Amino acid sequence: MRSKIGYVAGILTTLFLASPTVAADLLPASAPQPVPQSQSGWTFSVSPYFWIAGLDGKSQVFGLPTVDISQNFSDILPDLDFAFMAAGDARYDRYSIFTDLSYVRVTTSSATPRGIIADDVSVKSVTFTAMVGGAYTLYEDSQTRFDVLAGARFWHAETRIALSGGLIGSLSQSDDANWVDGLVGAKGSYAFTDKLFVTGWGMIGGGGADLDWDVLAAFGYKFNDTVSAVAGYRAQGVNYSNDGFTYDMIQHGPIIGMTVRF
Numbered sequence: 001m002r003s004k005i006g007y008v009a010g011i012l013t014t015l016f017l018a019s020p021t022v023a024a025d026l027l028p029a030s031a032p033q034p035v036p037q038s039q040s041g042w043t044f045s046v047s048p049y050f051w052i053a054g055l056d057g058k059s060q061v062f063g064l065p066t067v068d069i070s071q072n073f074s075d076i077l078p079d080l081d082f083a084f085m086a087a088g089d090a091r092y093d094r095y096s097i098f099t100d101l102s103y104v105r106v107t108t109s110s111a112t113p114r115g116i117i118a119d120d121v122s123v124k125s126v127t128f129t130a131m132v133g134g135a136y137t138l139y140e141d142s143q144t145r146f147d148v149l150a151g152a153r154f155w156h157a158e159t160r161i162a163l164s165g166g167l168i169g170s171l172s173q174s175d176d177a178n179w180v181d182g183l184v185g186a187k188g189s190y191a192f193t194d195k196l197f198v199t200g201w202g203m204i205g206g207g208g209a210d211l212d213w214d215v216l217a218a219f220g221y222k223f224n225d226t227v228s229a230v231a232g233y234r235a236q237g238v239n240y241s242n243d244g245f246t247y248d249m250i251q252h253g254p255i256i257g258m259t260v261r262f
Contacts, residue, residue: 047087049257061175063244079108094137128156146188179208209240
């Protein structure tokens with residue numbers, strides 16, 4: 001039973017980092033405008049997104065043996081209960097502040113062999129991440145923007161296992177971890193036309209985790225001065241381990257979303 005629980009819990013605790021998350025963020029550092037805005041004062045943006053991510057790496061909970069994980073998005077989707085991902089940005093001249101929030105909850109159930117030890121084993125995983133940071137535009141013209149950035153990302157990962165029936169009766173146990181990582185990096189964009197642009201970023205850091213990194217490259221389309229859409233590919237990795245809880249995972253896959261500016 002321990003190996004069964006360890007396998008299921010290991011898969012679910014690695015789900016989408018908040019993001020955990022379907023994981024994690026389309027515009028965590030606010031993708032720059034393909035063409036600089038002419039208005040002065042503060043400008044703001046809100047960016048909901050969807051990350052079609054798979055998972056590869058290692059996970060450990062409850063001090064059980066480490067489990068190797070290799071899951072496609074199609075393997076994870078049937079167990080997804082709820083997911084929310086969105087980023088926000090506020091910019092004044094060359095300075096900007098940003099935030100990125102991600103929350104994911106998944107639940108899976110199975111029985112132990114022959115249902116002797118337990119009739120039902122339910123595993124619930126909750127992942128939440130919140131990033132806050134600032135950026136400064138080093139270079140900007142009518143087609144190009146290049147920013148440097150720094151920030152901190154808070155992680156919360158929790159797994160709850162509940163058994164019922166069989167010899168066990170009713171039993172529930174949870175394992176969780178909270179940590180904060182500092183990140184530094186850069187982001188930029190280049191506009192081919194007044195509608196089409198490319199954008200991307202790279203971030204790396206650590207703190208609570210030994211290593212935390214995030215890269216993205218995407219194409220964008222600007223419908224008007226208010227709304228734009230982005231589609232690309234993102235990879236994010238984190239290596240956290242403490243007191244029998246390990247989250248050493250790379251999430252990678254296509255990402256799509258939109259940005260509304262005002």
